[in-house]
Amino acid sequence: MNSNDVTDTAPSGNGPIGIVGGTGPAGSSFALRLAANGHDVILGSRDETKSAAVVDRLSDRLPRHRTTRLRPGTNAEAAECDIVLMAIDAAHTVTGARDLEPVLRGKTVVSMAAEVQPDSRGMRPKLPPRGSIAAELAHALPASRVVVAFQHAPARAVAAIDEPFPGDVLVCGDDAEAVGEVIERLGNAVGASCYDAGGLQNAVAIEAMTAVILSLNIRQRSRHSLEIVET
Numbered sequence: 001m002n003s004n005d006v007t008d009t010a011p012s013g014n015g016p017i018g019i020v021g022g023t024g025p026a027g028s029s030f031a032l033r034l035a036a037n038g039h040d041v042i043l044g045s046r047d048e049t050k051s052a053a054v055v056d057r058l059s060d061r062l063p064r065h066r067t068t069r070l071r072p073g074t075n076a077e078a079a080e081c082d083i084v085l086m087a088i089d090a091a092h093t094v095t096g097a098r099d100l101e102p103v104l105r106g107k108t109v110v111s112m113a114a115e116v117q118p119d120s121r122g123m124r125p126k127l128p129p130r131g132s133i134a135a136e137l138a139h140a141l142p143a144s145r146v147v148v149a150f151q152h153a154p155a156r157a158v159a160a161i162d163e164p165f166p167g168d169v170l171v172c173g174d175d176a177e178a179v180g181e182v183i184e185r186l187g188n189a190v191g192a193s194c195y196d197a198g199g200l201q202n203a204v205a206i207e208a209m210t211a212v213i214l215s216l217n218i219r220q221r222s223r224h225s226l227e228i229v230e231t
């Protein structure tokens, strides 16, 4: 499925999109792109002052009529949204989500986390005991619908809102309806071409692929991302 057609006036439709840990490069780049495309966002943080400062900084990059789309809040307030993008740093994604478990029940929780570590030839994946951070997240949030997406979208390129979304997006999850919601609503809202890549077990490959892409960019001094082509 290709969701590259973004209308400039597209409304959120179903309430704001929440970003937990939205103050980092990844979360703030998605907040910026979503607001620029006319979608309401609650940018969450453990520290509301920090969230407000990031919203102020991002608002300077938005057309005036879009600035009200972006609101600062706590992580709990962001987690109240129907779709919640988990943008906490990868090593703390699961513990951070666990703190919000009661609020996240029934929600579609998007895991963009992938942990990597340097080795002599680039990066290698750092995978947790259940195989992927997303699987750990699903275990920690049994009443939430965990969906994997956006691991391969570099924050700097996502924040370049005058450019197309960087690369194609592999989406996976065990709840087909939640996967569809992420593709249709979040993917479309950021202007990404999203592809349903199966169940949550495939998260291990998607997260590990991050190390592959980072390694090839290190070795080739390039900024490649992932593209799905028809053969």
Ligand SMILES: NC(=O)c1ccc[n+]([C@@H]2O[C@H](COP(=O)([O-])OP(=O)(O)OC[C@H]3O[C@@H](n4cnc5c(N)ncnc54)[C@H](OP(=O)(O)O)[C@@H]3O)[C@@H](O)[C@H]2O)c1
Pocket (backbone or CB within 6 Å): 021, 022, 023, 024, 025, 026, 027, 044, 045, 046, 047, 050, 051, 086, 087, 088, 089, 090, 091, 092, 093, 095, 096, 112, 113, 114, 115, 150, 151, 152, 153, 154, 155, 156
């Ligand atoms: N950076 C990228 O280009 C990129 C691309 C694709 C996917 N990702 C994924 O996106 C996620 C965020 O990446 P990032 O580079 O933006 O990460 P980051 O800057 O390291 O961290 C993001 C936010 O996580 C929160 N945080 C840090 N430690 C925490 C803890 N112990 N408990 C709760 N919250 C904590 C902080 O927010 P507060 O202090 O405001 O609470 C911080 O601003 C990661 O999972 C990463 O794998 C990143």
